[in-house]
Amino acid sequence: MPEQRTEQRTGQRTVDFWFDPVCPYTWITSRWMVEVTKVRPVDVRWRVMSLSVLNEHRDDNPEGDWGEWADYMWAPVRVCAAVEERFGQRALGDLFTAMGTRFHLRGDWGNLAGALTDAGLPAQIAEVAWSTAYDEAVRASHAQAVALAGDDVGTPVVSATGPRGERVGFFGPVVSPAPTGEAAGRLWDGFLLLAAVPGFYEIKRTRTEEPRFDMAD
Known part of the structure; x- marks a missing residue:
């Protein structure tokens, strides 16, 4: 249990946050998680999961009929997987912020190259959006989230160290709008109590x- 011992020694907790950038509630929860890092000793490792993978074998898709959006749903997570592989999780977090700002705050869903540029990353990575080159990486990362939280959940999945040193993961919390400051910290404290x-x-x-993208005081 090296991670638990490190957390006990330093007081710094590492949290895994799996996301599909197209989900509005995931975006809101991620902004809460960013707020938590400001008021609690928490580091976030950003990871990719996919609503497309989650729902591909379900007879009743809880997200509804995507229609012409079905193919597009793969595009952002493929770009995310490419960035994580090439530049690491911190760069992935920057890209998620850029994607979420464009998608959910501006309604700009189509410009993946623009989101990459906003995050300080090469715009040409957007080319992987329409190939299957990173599908295996998406599925592998998604499988890690499902292994922790189960396959009857959604996005996001948040994981922390449990009471016996094991990693435990939960779907959510789903919260709207995202709390800020000490309110964000108290929600995090409650999450840890449940996880224990x-x-x-x-x-x-x-x-x-409907989801609210403003931040709650």
């Missing part, structure tokens, strides 16, 4: 409003 309960699986209620 070996038999804890789920807490949920029906969403009653």
Whole structure:
């Protein structure tokens, strides 16, 4: 359990955050996670998962009928996988921020090269969006999230070290709008309390409003 010992020695906790950049609630939760790093000793490792992979064998797609969007849904995660492989997880986090800003705040879904440029990355990486070169990498990263949280979840999956030193992962939290400052920290503290309960699986209620991209005070 080297990671647990390191966390105990330094007080710094490493969190894995799996995301598909097209999901609005994932984007909001990621902004909460960024806020957490400002008020708690937390480092985030950004990782890729895919709604397309998650739902490909389901008779009833909980995301609805994507229609002409079905092919596009693969494009952003392929670009993300390429960036992670070539430049690492910090660069992946920068790209996720750039993609989320364009997709969810500006409604600019088609300009993947622009998102790469915004993140300080080579725009030509966008070419992988329409190839299958990184599909295996997407699936492998996605499988790691599912191994922790199960295959009946969605995006995001957040993982931290459990009470026995094991990695535990949960879908969510799904929160809108994203809390900031100490409110973000308190939500994180609650997440860790739940993660420390070996038999804890789920807490949920029906969403009653559209995702809000402003930040909650």
